[in-house]
Amino acid sequence: MPKCPMHSPPVADVLALGTVTSVGNCGGPQIPYRGGRIDATGPGASGVPAPDTDLATTLSFFANAGFNKVDSIKLTACGHTLGSVHHGGFPTVMDNSTVSPNNTQGAGHLDSTNAGFDIDVVEEYVSGTGQRGGPLVTSFNESSRSDLRLYESDNNTTMQSLAKGGTEGFFGTCVDLLGRMLNTVPANVRLTDVVEPMNIKPVNVTFDIDDTGTAILTGVIRYLTTATAPTSLTISAGSATQKTTALSAQGSSIFGITSFYPFTLAFPSTSSNDSLPASLTVISEASTSQTYALEPRLFFTPSLSSIVPTSTVNSSFVNIVAALAPSVSSPVAVIAFPTVQEGTLAPKMMHQNVTLEVVGTKAGYSLVGGNATLPTGLMRQLSVDIVTMVDGMEVVDAFNFVPQI
Ligand code: HEM
Numbered sequence: 001m002p003k004c005p006m007h008s009p010p011v012a013d014v015l016a017l018g019t020v021t022s023v024g025n026c027g028g029p030q031i032p033y034r035g036g037r038i039d040a041t042g043p044g045a046s047g048v049p050a051p052d053t054d055l056a057t058t059l060s061f062f063a064n065a066g067f068n069k070v071d072s073i074k075l076t077a078c079g080h081t082l083g084s085v086h087h088g089g090f091p092t093v094m095d096n097s098t099v100s101p102n103n104t105q106g107a108g109h110l111d112s113t114n115a116g117f118d119i120d121v122v123e124e125y126v127s128g129t130g131q132r133g134g135p136l137v138t139s140f141n142e143s144s145r146s147d148l149r150l151y152e153s154d155n156n157t158t159m160q161s162l163a164k165g166g167t168e169g170f171f172g173t174c175v176d177l178l179g180r181m182l183n184t185v186p187a188n189v190r191l192t193d194v195v196e197p198m199n200i201k202p203v204n205v206t207f208d209i210d211d212t213g214t215a216i217l218t219g220v221i222r223y224l225t226t227a228t229a230p231t232s233l234t235i236s237a238g239s240a241t242q243k244t245t246a247l248s249a250q251g252s253s254i255f256g257i258t259s260f261y262p263f264t265l266a267f268p269s270t271s272s273n274d275s276l277p278a279s280l281t282v283i284s285e286a287s288t289s290q291t292y293a294l295e296p297r298l299f300f301t302p303s304l305s306s307i308v309p310t311s312t313v314n315s316s317f318v319n320i321v322a323a324l325a326p327s328v329s330s331p332v333a334v335i336a337f338p339t340v341q342e343g344t345l346a347p348k349m350m351h352q353n354v355t356l357e358v359v360g361t362k363a364g365y366s367l368v369g370g371n372a373t374l375p376t377g378l379m380r381q382l383s384v385d386i387v388t389m390v391d392g393m394e395v396v397d398a399f400n401f402v403p404q405i
Pocket residue numbers: 049050051058075076078079080082083084085086087089090136146147150
């Protein structure tokens with residue numbers, strides 16, 4: 001049975017997306033995002049350059065990742081436009097005197113606008129103003145001045161040319177180099193084309209069957225725009241239609257403002273719910289319409305499923321129920337769940353297959369169920385795919401969230 005890797009993205013892709021959104025949200029440029037990384041199954045060579053690493057060794061770390069000296073200077077300047085050096089982790093850069101009631105972490109900002117992705121780190125270094133390039137340039141401890149050694153390694157030519165290029169040039173440089181950093185993958189990995197966000201996106205759309213045997217389709221339409229969002233959207237599937245207005249709470253993103261339109265469509269019971277709709281149509285006020293596929297032949301039933309913490313730390317009990325139309329059989333639930341791994345903050349995504357057995361019938365559907373005890377306490381990040389094969393084709397209801405009890 002396939003594991004549906006498309007439905008539980010690799011942690012490496014999530015980290016890359018985190019970099020793209022952090023840079024954008026801090027006022028920086030949009031770095032085109034590509035997916036398709038494959039998570040490492042073990043550690044690589046350990047270590048990154050430290051403040052007291054000599055220049056040749058520092059450059060060899062960068063060279064191993066495909067960056068020459070000029071690249072290394074530019075990439076470090078792009079990274080060090082954000083954040084600070086902290087006494088706790090780096091006392092040889094920031095001495096005891098940096099800790100005070102107003103600065104309990106002993107933080108020294110890398111530039112004067114440490115929460116903004118901008119050219120200030122370059123300009124302040126070149127002009128000797130503000131943070132003058134930050135603590136890795138100015139540290140009391142000469143051997144900890146790693147940025148100074150790097151920036152001076154070509155007589156400041158690269159830093160001066162970055163300053164001359166202004167914000168536009170700096171942003172272009174950072175898009176190029178941060179993009180290369182994110183997209184450096186093993187030779188056998190093929191990244192996707194650049195992923196653009198969908199303008200209208202159905203979120204958590206799921207069939208369920210209520211106590212009266214009525215099938216219900218619920219979900220939210222997320223509408224992304226840089227202009228004004230429509231007051232209402234019309235959602236229709238099969239014989240059911242609902243005009244729905246936006247929730248007052250909006251989201252913001254580097255791509256624009258997001259508005260959310262919740263909907264509930266009901267399909268009263270029939271003898272065979274093979275007749276449930278196979279598509280959902282969203283019509284906006286401007287009468288543009290978009291259609292999305294639904295999977296009425298098999299679906300996870302949230303109201304009959306649950307996830308329960310167990311008395312053991314880092315362990316959860318998951319009870320999964322799905323509904324099957326008469327035309328499909330032998331489904332498996334594939335649970336994707338994160339586990340903590342030693343030596344890194346990144347969780348490891350694990351998959352466990354659960355065989356589903358018939359447990360009843362409802363509204364013309366067979367109900368199938370199964371359960372598993374999983375070695376994770378990170379329950380909110382768990383998702384379930386219900387998968388089977390029909391005529392050699394995979395049929396899947398992917399990426400379902402299990403209600404927590
Ligand atoms: C020459 C190589 C480098 C050295 C020796 C170095 C060293 C450091 C050190 C010691 C800190 C302070 C961390 C803390 O106290 O929390 C820091 C912060 C940071 N570095 Fe680097 N770095 C290097 C290159 C890079 C590169 C290439 C990037 C990204 C492209 C980068 C991005 C950052 C960011 C964003 C912070 C701020 C972290 C925070 O505020 O929590 N650095 N770096």
